[in-house]
Amino acid sequence: MKSGLKRYGAKRLKRLSELSIKHGIAMNPWSEFNPASLNPLENMLAAVKMEEPERTPVATLEQEHAVKLVGAKYWEYATNPKIVAKAQMHAIRKYKLDFAWIHIDDWIEYEAMGNKIRYFDAAVPTCERYVVEEESDLGRLKVPDPSRDGRIPVLIEAIKTILKSSQGRILVCGRVASAFSGMLLLRGLERGLKDLYVNPNLCEELLKISHEVAETMVMAQIEAGAHAIWVGDCLATSRLIPPRFHELYALPYQSKIISFIKKLEGIPILFTDEKKLERLVKESESQPDVMGIGTGIKLEEAKKAIGGKICLFGNIDPVHVLLQGSKEGVEEAVRSCIEAAAPGGGFILATGECVCRDTPEANIHEMVRKAETYGRYQVEAR
Numbered sequence: 238m239k240s241g242l243k244r245y246g247a248k249r250l251k252r253l254s255e256l257s258i259k260h261g262i263a264m265n266p267w268s269e270f271n272p273a274s275l276n277p278l279e280n281m282l283a284a285v286k287m288e289e290p291e292r293t294p295v296a297t298l299e300q301e302h303a304v305k306l307v308g309a310k311y312w313e314y315a316t317n318p319k320i321v322a323k324a325q326m327h328a329i330r331k332y333k334l335d336f337a338w339i340h341i342d343d344w345i346e347y348e349a350m351g352n353k354i355r356y357f358d359a360a361v362p363t364c365e366r367y368v369v370e371e372e373s374d375l376g377r378l379k380v381p382d383p384s385r386d387g388r389i390p391v392l393i394e395a396i397k398t399i400l401k402s403s404q405g406r407i408l409v410c411g412r413v414a415s416a417f418s419g420m421l422l423l424r425g426l427e428r429g430l431k432d433l434y435v436n437p438n439l440c441e442e443l444l445k446i447s448h449e450v451a452e453t454m455v456m457a458q459i460e461a462g463a464h465a466i467w468v469g470d471c472l473a474t475s476r477l478i479p480p481r482f483h484e485l486y487a488l489p490y491q492s493k494i495i496s497f498i499k500k501l502e503g504i505p506i507l508f509t510d511e512k513k514l515e516r517l518v519k520e521s522e523s524q525p526d527v528m529g530i531g532t533g534i535k536l537e538e539a540k541k542a543i544g545g546k547i548c549l550f551g552n553i554d555p556v557h558v559l560l561q562g563s564k565e566g567v568e569e570a571v572r573s574c575i576e577a578a579a580p581g582g583g584f585i586l587a588t589g590e591c592v593c594r595d596t597p598e599a600n601i602h603e604m605v606r607k608a609e610t611y612g613r614y615q616v617e618a619r
Contacts, residue, residue: 277335278464281408281585285504285526285548289582293575293612295605296336296550296587301361301594302601303328312356315341318394325395326402332601336585337399340412340467341392346450347422349387350378359594367425372439378423380449383457393461400462408465410506411458415470416490419447426472433482444490451494456501465504468494468525474509475516483516491523499526506550510590518542532589537577540584549578552589553604560593564603571607579612586612 283290303324304314314320325337342362348354351368368374383389392411400409414422420443421429432440455466473487491507498505508529511517517534521543530539530551539549551574553559558570571586578584586608592601 277407278405281335284583284585287546287548287583289614291614293579293608293614294335294585295608295612296334296338296585297328297332297592297601297604298338298340298555298588298590299328299332299334299592299601300325300338300340302592302596305359305594306331306598310358311360312358312362315356315362316388316391318391318398321391321395322398322402325399329403329407331598332605334605335407336587337403337407337409338412338467339392339395339399339410339463341388341395343414343418343422343469345388345392346381346414346454347419349381349389350423350450352423364422364425367423367428369424369443370428372436375439375442375446378446380446380453383453389454389457393457396458396461396463408504409463410465410467410504411455411461411463412467412469413451413454413458413494414447415468415473415487415494416444416447416451417487418470418472419451420444420486421472423447430477433478433486440486444486448490448493451490452497455494455498455503459498459501459503463503465506465527466498467529468498468505468507469509470507471510474511475513480516480519483519488519488523491520495523495525508550514538514542521547527585529587530589535577536574540578544578544581544583548583548585550585550587551578553587555588555590555592555596559588559600559604560596562600564599567600567603568607571604572611575608575611579614582614 280290281294284294304311307324307327309320309324314324321341325339329337344352344354344362344364352364353366354362355365356362381387381389383393396409396411420440423443458466470487470491473483495505505525506527506529507520507523507525509520510531512533514534521528525547527548527550530536530549532552532554536552553570553574558566574586
C-alpha cells in the first residue's frame with residue numbers, strides 16, 4: 238500500500254484545502270475538537286497513509302447514541318439533514334472525536350428504488366417490502382438521482398453541513414453498500430441467498446445494477462465534500478456465504494467500488510464485520526486504504542496479517558466493553574488495542590461495530606481519554 242503515501246500526500250492535502258476554501262472554511266490548526274492534535278484531520282490522514290501520527294486517532298460509530306444525546310427520534314434523524322448534522326456534531330464535540338461517520342441507515346438508496354421502509358422512534362429503520370420480489374421486477378429498477386430522489390438528499394446535505402460545521406478539522410466519511418450487499422438489500426436476504434444457487438443470472442443482473450447505484454452514491458458524496466467513503470459489505474461475511482460465492486460475487490465488486498473511490502481521490506474504508514482471519518486477508522486484496530476490524534478478529538492477528546499495508550480501524554467491543562463494561566474495562570480494552578495495532582502507525586482506534594443507543598457517556602469519554610494516555614507517538618517535528 239506504499240502508493241497511498243503518494244496519493245494522499247501533498248495532492249490530498251491540497252484537495253482538502255480547496256474543499257475548505259469552497260465551503261468558506263479556514264484550515265485553522267487549533268481546534269475546538271480533540272486538543273491533543275494540532276489538526277485532527279491531518280492526524281487522521283497520517284494514520285491512513287501508514288505513518289505514525291502525533292497520537293492514535295479515535296473514532297466511534299455512534300449514530301444511534303448520538304440521536305439519543307440530542308433528544309431526537311430516529312425517524313426524525315433519518316429524514317432531516319439538520320438533525321443528522323446536529324446529532325453528529327454534538328457527539329463529535331462532546332467526546333472530542335476525529336471522525337464524522339455519516340451513515341444514517343442501510344436503506345437510503347434502496348428506498349428511493351422502491352423498497353418500503355418502516356421507521357421507528359428509537360431504532361434504525363427496517364425494510365417491510367423489497368422491490369425485487371419477482372425476476373420481472375428488474376424492469377422497475379432505475380438508478381436514483383442523488384439530488385432529488387427519496388432521502389438521498391438528506392445524506393448529501395448532512396455531509397455538506399457537517400463539513401462546514403467541523404471547519405475542515407475532522408475526517409468526514411460518507412457511506413455506500415458494495416454490490417453484493419446491495420443485491421440482497423434489493424431482493425431480501427432469504428431470496429437473495431437462495432438465488433446464488435438457483436438463479437445466478439438474476440444475481441448477476443442485480444449486482445450490475447447495485448454497483449451502478451454504488452458509483453452514483455459515491456460520486457455524489459465526494460462531490461459534496463466527503464473525504465472518505467465507508468464501504469459496507471456485511472452481507473458478504475463468511476457467516477452467510479462460502480468462499481466460492483465470495484470470490485465470484487462479492488470480492489470483484491468490492492475491488493471495483495474501492496478503485497472507483499480512489500479515482501475520485503476519496504479514502505475507501507472497507508467493513509464487513511468478518512469473523513475469520515483468512516476471509517479478512519482475502520478481502521484485503523480489494524486494496525482499501527482502511528480496513529474496519531470487527532470484534533470477532535483479534536487486532537494483533539489482523540496487524541500481523543495485513544497491518545503492514547493497510548490502515549486498521551477498530552475494534553473496541555461496543556456491547557461488552559462500552560455498554561456493559563466498567564471504566565477499568567474500557568481502559569484495558571483501549572490499552573490492549575493500541576499495544577496490538579498502533580506500533581509503526583497505520584491504526585485508528587474505533588469501535589468494532591455501532592455504539593449502542595444507551596451506552597454510558599462516561600465509558601465513551603474514558604475511551605477517548607485513555608487513547609490519549611496510551612496512544613501518543615514519538616514523532617519528530619514536521
